[in-house]
Amino acid sequence: MSTIHPEKMIRPKRKITGMSAILLPYQADGQIDWTGFDGHVVSTLDAGLTPAINMDTGYANLIDEDTRTEALRRTQELASGRSYLGGVFVGDQSGADFNADAYAKGIQAVQSFGGTPILFQSFGLTSGSEDDIFNAYKTLAQHCDSFYAFELGQMFAPFGKIYSLDLYKRLMGIGNCLGAKHSSLDRSLEWQRIELRDQTRPEFLVLTGNDLAIDMVMYGSDYLLGLSTFHPAAFAARDRMWAEGDERFYQLNDLLQYLGTFAFRDPVPAYKHSAAMFLKLRERIATNQTHPNSPTRPDSDIEILKLIVRDLDTYLETL
Secondary structure, eight states: OOOOOOTHHHHHHOOOOOEEOOOBBOTTSSOOOHHHHHHHHHHHHHTTTTESSSSGGGGGTTTTTTHHHHHHHHHHHHTTTOEEEEEOOOOTTOOOOOHHHHHHHHHHHHHHTTEEEEEEEOOOHSSSSSHHHHHHHHHHHTTTEEEEEEEEEETTTTTOOOOHHHHHHHHTTSSEEEEEEOOOOHHHHHHHHHHHHHHOOOSSSSEOOTTTOGGGGGGGGGEEEEETTHHHHHHHHHHEEEHHOHHHHHHHHHHHHHHHHHHTSGGGGGHHHHHHHHHHHTTSOOOOOOOOOOOOOOHHHHHHHHHHHHHHHHHHHTT
């Protein structure tokens, strides 16, 4: 790859494609808050973002098959023909073989409820050679009408892997692969993918998963973020500002980035508790409970999140 010059990559007035990983909320008794889930999916759709169900934000690695299926069923009904993504997660252990059958079953489930699959990595998928990984995706592509791939840094999950640019280019050559979520939290790696995309397949979506650099949309990324689940309408407003050349984009982006930097601090997986706290403060869900096996934040975070809610609400009221 040539030397990247990010300052030359900024794309004013570009229409941004926004996708948002949906939080799965819980009630005080530990049961899933399906009423809160439904409302959250609807508010995301109504904001103009594409919901992504059964992602890490929805505890994909912790919930059972019945819960995944119920989330898909409800989303299909709520979407009423609007598009959404469904995560395909295959749980395995280090050293496991690639389980094509388990992936195919998950793909079929998502497509049977009208969703587009996004394929989580697994130990079996990422542990082989680059040829092995590419051939695995080619095999799975045969089960998909269309799909999204997913690169995940190990700060998010131990089975994650960031692919080489050569392998990334080969994946872009799979015709029904519409794009790939990139979660390395590394701007340089993402800029390289944008440049490669522009040279190779311009319609391919580089979906930033960098909640610590949400301004990557300025450079040509689109997004599938966990952070956008905190406030879908604010992200949609920010995206419109960019498309319209409205300089208020920068202040709103800064407010959202402050939230992201706070919520996605170490340990990163605890951001889901931050999301629950934030949505509870906004009276969008009933409690700030999380899945019992998911890491939590201290209660002292609530006071800081209150200030961010206030600042965002105050700013949005001026628009």
